[in-house]
Amino acid sequence: MKRIGFFYGLLFCLVLSVAAQEKVVKLKIVETSDVHGNYYPYNFITRHEWKGSLARIYSFVQKEREQYKENLILLDNGDILQGQPTAYYYNYIDTVSPHLCSEMMNYMKYDAGNMGNHDVETGRAVFDRWIATCDFPVLGANIIDTSTGKPHLAPYKVLERDGVKIVVLGMITPAIPAWLSENLWKGLRFDDMEETARKWMKIIHEKENPDVVIGLFHAGQEAFKMSGKYNENASLNVAKNVPGFDIVLMGHDHARECKKVMNVAGDSVLIIDPASNGIVLSNIDVTLKLKDGKVQSKDIKGELTETETYGISEDFMKYFAPQYEAVQKFVSKKIGTFTESISTRPAFFGPSAFIDLIHTLQLDITGADISFAAPLSFDAEIKKGDVFVSDMFNLYKYENMLYVMTLSGKEIKDFLEMSYYMWTNRMKSPEDHLLWFKEKPREGAEDRASFWNFSFNFDSASGIIYTVDVTKPQGEKITITSMADGSPFRMDKIYKVALNSYRGNGGGELLTKGSGIPQEKLKDRIIFSTDKDLRFYLMNYIEKKGKMDPKALNQWKFVPEKWTVPAARRDYEYLFRSVQ
Known part of the structure; x- marks a missing residue:
């Protein structure tokens, strides 16, 4: 009986040991892109209710955080500072109050943002002020300060969740000089996305040893040469040609997309694009199996989720009611x-x-x-x-x-x-x-x-x-x-x-x-x-x-x-x- 008891005790300890070594981590990745000032569920231009908005997105995020808590990662992919009068008002009319966009994104607890071409279009006085008041990094690996040759913004963000290391690399379409006056982006240049991704993927793997790599790219997927030299909409090219990405979050082209592609190394990459105005969002589930702290397998599933069905966050609307009234007065x-x-x-x-x-x-x-x-x-x-x-x-x-x-x-x-x-x-x-x-x-x-x-x-x-x-x-x-x-x-x-x-x-x-x-x-x-x-x-x-x-x-x-x-x-x- 002593031997049997010893055997079962040993087996129990072994099971506990194996259980301690094996672990399943579930992550929820949420991407917004091309919100274009649609912060409230109201269109201040047409004076009608609106089915998009950050207020609806936050309702979805609140619900999902009940389950995922800190394992929900919220990312924005640019072009959030231009469009509705809400953005215009805090860009150019009321420049003394805290910028409504950063206030809202901080309230929603975004983990990282990214620059879009329409954010650059607001001018350095506006976008530098916005970035300075965000409680999270706004990324831009290929936005280079010409005086130093280094990125003007953080190239990537490292996030750690339940022993899993996630790296988010942010880039913008490089065709800014073909659209915008230099005085709006003075002192900056915009490098090719694929070349930049190759450079930073090497650094990320050597320095960070990540478990999951996410590309946050303000660019669409149908690439072409703009003005003969800017590789516009190169997100799909980067996903396919630069090994290492698990997920590429797209934007800029306002076209819904959700599919998997194979890169040159034979690995699967999820690419997803939530179009514009906060009407849909990118909703991604990542399940990782770990053993001894090392990832053994990754399962990544994505879908585009309509925000309208989740309603409007009353907390959000109540908190930002004064700014709503200020914009309403301006447009009236x-x-x-x-x-x-x-x-x-x-x-x-x-x-x-x-x-x-x-x-x-x-x-x-x-x-x-x-x-x-x-x-x-x-x-x-x-x-x-x-x-x-x-x-x-x-x-x-x-x-x-x-x-x-x-x-x-x-x-x-x-x-x-x-x-x-x-x-x-x-x-x-x-x-x-x-x-x-x-x-x-x-x-x-x-x-x-x-x-x-x-x-x-x-x-x-x-x-x-x-x-x-x-x-x-x-x-x-x-x-x-x-x-x-x-x-x-x-x-x-x-x-x-x-x-x-x-x-x-x-x-x-x-x-x-x-x-x-x-x-x-x-x-x-x-x-x-x-x-x-x-x-x-x-x-x-x-x-x-x-x-x-x-x-x-x-x-x-x-x-x-x-x-x-x-x-x-x-x-x-x-x-x-x-x-x-």
Whole structure:
């Protein structure tokens, strides 16, 4: 009996020893991306309730933390500082109070953030102030301080949970110089994502010996060369070509994605993208089996979770009620009156009061000869009657500066040739589409889903009279007959052109690929720039005028009209049938 007792005692100790050596750790990874100022479940532009928002995301996080506690890791992937008036107000209007974005992210207990291109667009005074007040690191391994050659921000964050070491490496799309004026990011440069990932993956493995590596990349997955040198949307390339990542969290392209890919080492990598506005979030479960403190296996599952079903956090709304009221007061200020309602819908099919109002304001503000502008919102409307600050975010979506650049007549024509090439289908029969549509839109890409190219690159011109022949190839579409005042338009003459800073810095490549101006020469063409964003000047202009009578200027048209007029009616119905 003593022997049997000894045997069972020994067996019991052995079981305890094995149990002590083996362990299962469950982690919950939550990613938000491209929130674009949607902090509250209310759209301050349209004055309606909103199904996205940090308030809804926090409701989900609160529920999940009941189970996962500290093992829930909350990450943001950039473009959180721009979009809704909530962000604008604390970026530029109230710069004394703590920034609402950092206050909310601290309240939600984010573990790390990442820089997005629209965060950089706010300017260093804004994004440096925001970063300084965040209780967590905002990452940027490929954002380099040119004076030191070192990252301006922390390249990665180490998190330890239940004996598991997790490393989060943050990077931004490097194409910032092709979109944004250098004064917004002075003293910085943006390195290639794949080269940067290779460098830091080696350092991370040698220095940190991680169990899980997460890429937090503000870039989409359909890579292409921007302006011939910036590898835009390289997240999928990094996931496949740089071994070591378990998860790559994407953003920037506003397109939902959740799938596994195999990297060059034969390992599986989860890539996931929650699109935009906090409507969905990336919801990832990681289960690790450890033995003697070492990971034996990893099981990673991801899904995109709708935030609407989790409701709104009452705690969140109560805590941030004063800031809500401050923003509501800001957007409710009347600035003028419109005699007619205007919408971006007609802007895809010809001259429109909406775009021509922007043209008129740009020309009046700058005194330029010609204006370029595009429909920045897919389906925006400002109703006739009283116009408020909130309407200005419909009129002009982004915080671009207003530039005046010098362009020759030929460069203006070539610019428009590329714009309308990206915009229109080349019609071969009266039954063809007028606009260039995708055959199969990507889910969750919102207004970007229908067109083959981004509609914020569909620039028209004002100040000249011209036609666009949609039966002709690029290079032969545009016929400019005269200036708007009837004087001759000359290909060899230098004109002053008003346009936004995104376009003036090379955004959309209309000036580089279209007009043929080298990227590095664009800044030499800029002869004037506003010191504040274009929306600020539009607001001031309308407030000064008081009453606006927006009309289509009818300075251009699609031809042949016997084809394009019926095609426009068909395409209008096709494009807007789901948003009627």
